[in-house]
Amino acid sequence: MMAALSLLAACGLPRSGPNKSEIFDGAVERGGNTQVIYVNDHVTRASAFAPSYGFSNSFRNAGQVGADEIRAGDVLGLSIWENVDDGLLTSLGDSSTALTEIQVDSEGFIFVPYAGRVRAAGNTPDQLRLQITERLSAQTPDPQVTVQRVAGDGATVSVVGRVGAQGVYPIERPTRSLSAMLARAGGVAIEPEVAVVTVKRGNDSGRIWLADLYSSPGNDIALRPGDLILVEEDQRTFTALGALGGQTRVPLGNEVISAAEAIAMVGGLTSLLADPTGVFVLRDEPESVASRVLGKPVIGSQRFAYVLDLTRPNGLFLARDFVIRDGDTVYVTEAPYVQWQKTLGAVTGSAATADSLTSITE
Template identity: 35%
Template sequence: MASPSEPVNHGNEYGVAGRRAGVVLSIVMAGLLSGCAALPASGPTAGAFVGDVDETAVQWRNGYLLVPVSNNVLAYQHEEPRPSFRGLASLALPADTGVGIGDVVQVTLFEAGVGGLFSSLNAGGQGSSSVALPPQQVARDGTITIPYAGRIRVAGSTTATIERRIVAALKDRAIEPQAVVSIAEGNSTAVTVTGDAIAGMSVPIPTSGLKILQLIARAGGPRTPIFETAVSLTRGGRTVQMPFSELVNDPNEDVYVRPGDVVLLTRQPRTYVALGATGQSAQLPLQGYEMSLAEALARVGGLNPNLANPMGVFVLRREPGAEMLARYEGTAFERVPPGDPQAALLSGDVPVIYRFNMREPSGLLYAQDFKIHSGDMLYVATAPFVPVKQVFDAFSGLVSPVLSTANSAATISTRLSN
């Protein structure tokens, strides 16, 4: 122990402490650098996708096809198949199917003079030579009842034909009879609209015809956003479905419905997923069939300027294996016997990863022309410096308190020495 008369060397003590802190910090720094792989990340790096070969080459890697996008790739791309209602229905007004079983018809009878079967006098002595029969529903045998004429067959006949039959049945009983027939309720001509995106109901088809959009409007319209709604038409055991936005945008798809049709509206958004070093990671709806990669990136805020690797922008999709084999045989694939497992692997859809280099002006142009499909995944890799930056950020967080302590100790030592 130092005697009271001996001065205490505080600077030495704190110098030793500072050296020890430096050794500890060096060890911590080495540990952080060696543990870069364990640091948080948004996903695989661009190198994990590409490997150590030519970055411009089409590669078959670990069960997926890596395709750097070029003008040749854009020339091969095709739009998603667009379904059409015109294979089921027509833009022409359907033929009149006439009165059907279950319809409610209204019949009014006229005579040429007062005093006939259907004449009447009111309280003022004025005569009437017509009578409106009560509405009646067409029976299962397809007939209705007309006074003095009996049962008249009406099912399957137009109103004009029914009028002629009634007149023929009454011509020997009434004074020059005439008849007017109208459909009060067209139950047999109803078409059903239903689904989780609309209030379901059965809508009779008027004589003027009814198109799909008119039918949907009469049912109150869709209850979900237009780009998240799908509409399907079922007729004769066949069903065609398309996005509601396509029906609205293409008048040629607004076809006439027929009795017995079923129109279904459901919430089925066509979406893509954005992950990685973008402005946001989200699942977003595709607005129509013509959305480009540039538009898809813009909707998620583009590339994150602090994290993104502009040379590592990828679109993940499944493509027909036969088409990919025919396109890239000799470059990414070699022909194998039919029984080879590789041939079986390419018999269905295969994972394809399209790569874009946004550091080059051509990459930006390709992004404008490359079409995003429903179900695509857009991924942006992090830049190579990001793990190192994370290490230094962590190191800075550890060093700052130690340096602060060392500065405080140095200040105290100086004051004690003085």
Template identity: 40%
Template sequence: MHSERRKGPRLGAAALTILLAGCSLPAATPMRGAVERTTEYPVVAVDRALAKRLSQRTPERFGAEFTRAGIVDADRIHPGDQLNFQIFETVDAGLLGSTGRAPTLIGPIEVGGDGAVSLPYAGRIQANGRRLEDLRGDLETRLAEQTPNPQVIVTRASGSGFSVTVSGNASGGGVVPLTYGQRSLRAALAMVGGAQGDPALVTVEVMRAGKRGRARLDQIQTVPGQDIALRPGDAITVTTEKPRVAMLGASASQGAVPLERAGETLAAALARAGGLSANAGDAKGLFVMRSTNAATGSEKPEIYAFDMTQPEGIFAADAFALEDGDVVYVSEVAVSRTGRAVRTLLGFTQPVDQITSLGG
């Protein structure tokens, strides 16, 4: 009787073996072998040296047409500038109507599109490209023909055309006048409170006379010549990148993972996502799928393979910089799928290593 009671379970285990041999769950994601055998895209095994080469990127910088432009003379007058005039006369009954020899205040007067300004008793005077001091002397000469020994002071009003605009992801924004202390790009950004985010993820774009220049903020801060001189009318736009990668397959968690900094490595991002799944992740099947390569300029999709069972593979993952849009894929070990098939057939969720009790 005892042997007969054990016959049923033994037959059940044998039947289960036959069922598993002829039945398996459909593959939800490709196994490591399927990825490695693909012929549509190149699969590149990555070691530490290759990881470092692939991670070398040439950051965006301003070209020569921007870096060669010298600091603009803040005294030069340009169309759109707003000018204030103070005129002192040495007689009690002045030409311009002042009494008690108080100065006559005129302005602000905008410099016209033709670069000229008009003043009473002086007529229309060309101001574009001239220094404030030169315009002052010209006015005194013209007024001296009608009033004895006039004295003139010319100043630029705040918010005049001698300015740039800052917009985008800066702490503030608006119109920034180009005064003596703030005629460079960094000075203008500082005037609006600076840019937000990791400087290596912040791009500053300058539009000047129909030409566009771009540079990363960390390059502007550290590379000589990248803190370019500004020109009146420059339009500055600050953009902060938000790079992210997709974590798929048998990782501990799946979904979009934001990169915390520029050049964040595969090992760091994978660790923040919880690493490989302890029960399902294939340590030999870690892949990065990249549509385009910013380091090489390649437009052809490539697949980079990492063997995390070897120290070289771990070091390579720690040196491999991820890029925005990368897909990090962890293949599933075969035993994990077998276990899911067993649980589906038996209708419960016991681990595979406990199923052997059916035969005992």
């Protein structure tokens, strides 16, 4: 019997993953490439690093677009009145003429008959009106000009993702801020707790939680022409493996999740299989965090296997304080006796099968 047990153990029976001793064999101290560290109060504090979302100063300090400032791509409407019966632009019997949908070209100019090519971009409608009036005054007495700006291609942002109505929207007086533009696009179409808003501006980008947009006025940034606003569901997850109630990827949401909560989210430890002394959190730590945890400088990111022994007097408190991060793997090893049970079951099962075959042949 013992020979059979040894043979089966050597061959390797099915299991959910490496056992506790096999993970420790990969430690740096034993020639491996993983920092295997028992979690204590120092480790929970040193590893409590969570990349935060937010906008850089370049976003926060950008001024609001002038609601009346004309830009390349905008569409203008002009009306011109002349004080003569047969004017430059008006036909006989008419005192005014309307020039509708004049688009500002890529260089910022428009063409007005008898006034020529006039720079519109960078001016307000009133400033442009004065320019056109001055040019026409040399050819017709006391012309009266009105200029109306209609938001066009030059002062728009794109809103995409999980919003009520994706599209290209003009930056107008009521929609010059991020929150106002989201409202203009029909609001966010997912649960606010998991919604992330990204603003891309040229080669720069910033990202915040939707909840932080409304809780902190500084996050309600002014929009600039060409901005891309993306609303999506948070993609941060951790993976649960081993002797747990479930083995799956679990979304983090915008909450701070502890190791104890992560275990509970997948059904807790499997009482008939799990080794409560072998709960591991596997992650790659950046250089700065790794140096704090180890208490010495290191170069480059490091692989860590954090060990939580839930049977220690403060084990559950440490699990409650240890923060889970995006990309973590929570792995629970099987208790040592589980493999012996499997081995014994395989042997006794094999013996029973052999006895049955013997009975059949007799």
